[in-house]
Amino acid sequence: MGEGVATLRRELRQLVREHVPPDFLGAFTADPADLEVAQAFCRTLAERGLLCMAWPREFGGRESSPWEQMAVREEMWALHEPRGAQYMGVNWVGPTIMRHGTAEQQARHLPPISRGEVIWCQGFSEPEAGSDLASLRTTARRDGGGWRVTGQKVWTSYATMAQWCFLLARTSKGARRQQGLTVFLVPMSDPAIEVRPIASMIGPHHLNEVFFDELRVTEADVLGTVDEGWSLVQEVLAFERVGIARYARVERLLHEAPTALGDQWEKLPEELRGRWARMLVHARRARLLAYRVVALQASGRIRPDDSAAYRIAVTRLDQESAEVLMDIVAEASLPDEAGRRFRRAVADHRRYSVSATVASGSVEMQRILMARALLAAS
Amino acid sequence: MTAVLGAATSTDMNTELSDEAAEYGRTALRAFEAAGGDELVQAAEREPEKRAGLIEPLLDEIGAWELDPRAGGDELEAAAALCRAAGWWALPYPLAERLCRPADGSTAGLVLAAGTGAGVGTGPAPAAAVAGAGQRWSTVTLDGRRGVATARPLAEGPRYGAFVAELDPEPVATSTGTGTGTEDGTxxxxxxxxxxxxxxxxxxxxxxxxxxxxxxxxxxxxxxxxxxxxxxxxxxxxxxxxxxxxxxxxxxxxxxxxxxxxxxxxxxxxxxxxxxxxxxxxxxxxxxxxxxxxxxxxxxxxxxxxxxxxxxxxxxxxxxxxxxxxxxxxxxxxxxxxxxxxxxxxxxxxxxxxxxxxxxxxxxxxxxx
Missing domain, CATH: 1.20.140.10 (Butyryl-CoA Dehydrogenase, subunit A, domain 3)
Structure with a gap:
């Protein structure tokens, strides 16, 4: 990891110190000011060329190394993802449009993404199509020169604040369920789309239902080829092989714990400090497993199952560390502002960690993927 | 592993052992297999007194004794790859301990002592699967305090004891009298x-x-x-x-x-x-x-x-x-x-x-x- 990465980390930390309030716990809270903090921070990153570092130069990026991208992922997630929902547009919507979009789609969508001005949501999961995505039922029916989309998506993050949706719908019935699916890029402002938030323990804006009632779409809204959306979705998932650097927030919170507790740290039960040390080992392990994936990616030797071990380890770490951290703050009084801030951050981590083994592909799917590779001869 | 993990001096991160070390590990794996593979541990268990004679020539053949893990770089990585190959076959020999023997050859190898203090009673007596592979062993605590210990005779056969012998620390002179290790770790x-x-x-x-x-x-x-x-x-x-x-x-x-x-x-x-x-x-x-x-x-x-x-x-x-x-x-x-x-x-x-x-x-x- 080069000096460039160390410099990048310093620069990002400095920017967060300057532009993000210390009590920021992410863009998705009941306070609209948090979303504005994230939007403004994205503009700041974009002005400095830090938002779309990984993008090719022809689209305004820097073609940053996989290690720089990893450092950005770590720094942002460690500090409660001050980019808000932008990672979606930056990390995979934009790159997918670069590869498969028409010149018009690229001109329309890439500049606002690169400026951090637009939020995307992902219309994949449905009530009857979770891990088994290919069984989705939202249908685009031919209607003159275009289609009418009808159906329901669920668990759709950021749908209340998104301007655009990356929508997967069925356009025909193929011999295999993976055939006949098409990706549409649709504006969320269309009156044929209704968003209903779902109240949950992980906080507002994370989960929504999205209903499509005869939504009119045209050829111009299709990304890639009609009926061949499945391969495009597989590519999308490949962009996110390493996914969220969950270990980074875990490591930061674990390291902050003794400072936040001050003198009370030494009064913790010894066994609890032992659990804390164990979590530090597990966090390092998850980080090294992420680096292994990045190294494989960088050398072009990566296979789909290579990230599974990391994902299994890191999601388990997320949940186990939350339990340890909750026990640590429960054993201390933490009366000052920094202490209260730490307690809130830990509680936020605990609530969010519940979703770790479910979100972005359940841990069972990762196990299936890994078992398939391990037992390839079966 | 020339490019460092997590360090700020190199432009990329190589998480693999060097090609030479990895190749050495594969060579060792094949050599152990050719010498009997899984039979080695079974033969050592049947005739525990012969285990050193069974394994040492084999290690000699693959140049294990020429490795100096303290030299770092490829030699350390080769030692690690060799230990991994030994684990694959459950090689009945305290290879890691022997590879860390002092340069002057004064003891058979190096064993970590669980205690942290200089004196007797600061932790359990050191123990390792060193029975029959040497009499005197260097010891070191986590704090870096050095000592020497002598392997006791086996209390039970390898079938259940797996060649583990306890080690008796030898007394050494310290500024406060006679202890069982140097006073300060280095x-x-x-x-x-x-x-x-x-x-x-x-x-x-x-x-x-x-x-x-x-x-x-x-x-x-x-x-x-x-x-x-x-x-x-x-x-x-x-x-x-x-x-x-x-x-x-x-x-x-x-x-x-x-x-x-x-x-x-x-x-x-x-x-x-x-x-x-x-x-x-x-x-x-x-x-x-x-x-x-x-x-x-x-x-x-x-x-x-x-x-x-x-x-x-x-x-x-x-x-x-x-x-x-x-x-x-x-x-x-x-x-x-x-x-x-x-x-x-x-x-x-x-x-x-x-x-x-x-x-x-x-x-x-x-x-x-």
Whole structure:
């Protein structure tokens, strides 16, 4: 990891110190000011060329190394993802449009993404199509020169604040369920789309239902080829092989714990400090497993199952560390502002960690993927 | 592993051993196989007094005695690869300990002593699977205090004792009288402690490799209810969880090896972190692999049974899982482990340890340099 990465980390930390309030716990809270903090921070990153570092130069990026991208992922997630929902547009919507979009789609969508001005949501999961995505039922029916989309998506993050949706719908019935699916890029402002938030323990804006009632779409809204959306979705998932650097927030919170507790740290039960040390080992392990994936990616030797071990380890770490951290703050009084801030951050981590083994592909799917590779001869 | 893990001096990160070290490991694996493979441990158990004679010429043949792990670089990596190959075959020999022998040849090898103080009674007597492989052994505590100890005769046969012998520390003169170790640890002593922790973990990693390889083959071959065990998701998920543990140990083992190689100030803590993960992994991997082998896994005709039994010494000595965690927790104090998020407290902690005589401190933002 080069000096460039160390410099990048310093620069990002400095920017967060300057532009993000210390009590920021992410863009998705009941306070609209948090979303504005994230939007403004994205503009700041974009002005400095830090938002779309990984993008090719022809689209305004820097073609940053996989290690720089990893450092950005770590720094942002460690500090409660001050980019808000932008990672979606930056990390995979934009790159997918670069590869498969028409010149018009690229001109329309890439500049606002690169400026951090637009939020995307992902219309994949449905009530009857979770891990088994290919069984989705939202249908685009031919209607003159275009289609009418009808159906329901669920668990759709950021749908209340998104301007655009990356929508997967069925356009025909193929011999295999993976055939006949098409990706549409649709504006969320269309009156044929209704968003209903779902109240949950992980906080507002994370989960929504999205209903499509005869939504009119045209050829111009299709990304890639009609009926061949499945391969495009597989590519999308490949962009996110390493996914969220969950270990980074875990490591930061674990390291902050003794400072936040001050003198009370030494009064913790010894066994609890032992659990804390164990979590530090597990966090390092998850980080090294992420680096292994990045190294494989960088050398072009990566296979789909290579990230599974990391994902299994890191999601388990997320949940186990939350339990340890909750026990640590429960054993201390933490009366000052920094202490209260730490307690809130830990509680936020605990609530969010519940979703770790479910979100972005359940841990069972990762196990299936890994078992398939391990037992390839079966 | 020339490019450093997590360091700020190189432009990329190579998490692999050098090609030379990896090739040396493969050569060792083949040489052990040609010399009998799984038969080696069985022959040593039948005739324990012959084990040194059985293994030492073999190690001589592959140039093991020419390796100096303290020289760092390729030699350290080759020593690690060799230990891993030895683990694969449950080689009945204290290879890691012997590879760390002092340059002057005054003792047979190096064993970590669990205690931290200079005197008797500060921890359990050192013990390792060294029976019959040498009389006098160098010892070092986690604080880097050196001593010499003599192996006791075997209390029980290798079938149940797996060649573990307790070691009696020899008295040495100190400024306060006669003790069993030097008074103050040195940086070299701590580097040796890290080395003495890390290399046996590479042996254990080789055992985990083998246990999982054997189990994979077993569940693919063994049919129940008209299909291979591998088709059952309950079997698949157990195997993947064990594999996650194994691959996690592999990454931590490379990191800890780098830490030793770089003379990192936190090398002992990094080694303890590795040992902690390796012992937890061994617990799960052997439980799963035994379970998936069914009753066959207990039988002498099954290789897993031998690997499992001969994994016991390295899993219990020099530190059990609880003792490993206890030492790690006390040593990292409030500072935690080094890493990009170690923060000022981490950096200060590492610096304090460096001030106490470590070879190097931590790098910027708590990252190893």
């Amino acid at each position: 940086a070299d002593g701590r580097a040796d402690a890290a080395l003495a922790l890390v290399l046996p973990c590479w042996t254990l990693l080789g055992m985990l490799d083998r246990a999982l390889d054997l189990t994979r083959a077993h569940v693919l071959a063994r049919q129940q209810f008209g299909q291979p065990l591998a088709r059952f998701q309950g079997v698949q998920f157990q195997l993947t969880d064990a594999e996650v543990e194994r691959v996690g140990v592999e990454e931590l083992a490379k990191f800890a090896l780098w830490s030793v190689q770089a003379g990192h100030g936190d090398a002992v803590e990094d080694a303890l972190a590795l040992r902690h993960a390796a012992l937890e992994a061994a617990d799960l991997v052997f439980r799963v692999t035994h379970q998936l082998h069914g009753a066959m896994g207990f039988c002498d005709e099954t290789t897993l049974s031998w690997i499992s039994r001969y994994s016991q010494p390295v899993r219990r000595h020099p530190l059990s899982l609880s003792a490993t965690r206890d030492h790690l927790t006390r040593r990292i104090g409030r500072a935690g482990l080094s890493g990009p998020f170690a923060g000022p407290a981490g950096a200060a902690g590492a610096a304090a340890r460096a001030g106490a005589g470590s070879a190097a401190g931590s790098g910027e933002e708590g990252q190893p340099r």
